[in-house]
Amino acid sequence: MNGAHDMGGMDGFGPVDIEKNEPIFHAEWERRAFALTVAMGAHGLWNIDMSRFMRENRDPLGYLEDSYYERWLYGLEALLERNNLVTRDEIAARMRSLAEGGGEDAA
């Protein structure tokens, strides 16, 4: 599949930005997004190629703008929706209820 991810040989991205003494993760949400993706992968409902396809088969601007673990999150959500495990509507509802400080989804 072609797409924005197929960037080998492209010009214009500028110098490599090397971070000294880089931490493994840069935020707590990155830790959780990483672990959720790996843990869900272990169920064997999809393989690495399906994960990659879901991360990459999207609008190019979104792909290029997202940080690395945002791409993972986007891909995991797409896999969960396709496998009828979690819908994006459910995620939105849970976000609203968490933001309001409750555990239950807002009606």
Add this chain to the structure above:
Amino acid sequence: MSQHDHGAPPSDTALRVKALESLLVEKGLVDPAALDALIDTYENKVGPRNGAAVVARAWADPDYKVRLLGDATAAIAEFGFTGRQGEHMVAVENTTRVHNVVVCTLCSCYPWTVLGLPPVWYKASPYRARVVKEPRAVLAEFGVTLPEDVEMRVWDSTAEIRYLVLPRRPEGSEALGEAELAELVTRDSMIGTGLALIPDAMRAKTEAAE
């Protein structure tokens, strides 16, 4: 690199991840303790020290080096370094004539079993786009300049095959044992964007001569 590459999220990304975890736990699809264990493994247990032990043995033991270059997956498994993102390993040797560099132009494929999780630069657009086209310019940004007659070989990883660069054993390391040799092996030297460190004794000698 944009600020995004360093993980600065739009304000609701953290909340989004929290919501997703909460739903997956509620549905019995993930166990929070298993998530914590995964994070601990990749933050504290699996990392470039694994690869450094492999490289040090290849330097110290010629038979091991033959096994590593012949079947890297099996030779690395001798250390117990097996599993996710290291199922099909290939080791490529740097010499006075050839320098190897590893990339994943399409995403971020990387040998987790020996190097842990990749740094941001490895996953970001500039490295992925440029190292296949102008490897010497990219290496210079890492402070590495090699003679013009050294052949550059850039290996593009796939979802299956992951590469480990066997860096050149530095001069002055002849008397060192495996544990000391491993201290000379940096993460970047095993990706090919760095060289193995020069031993202290050799560095002191070089500095005294200057």
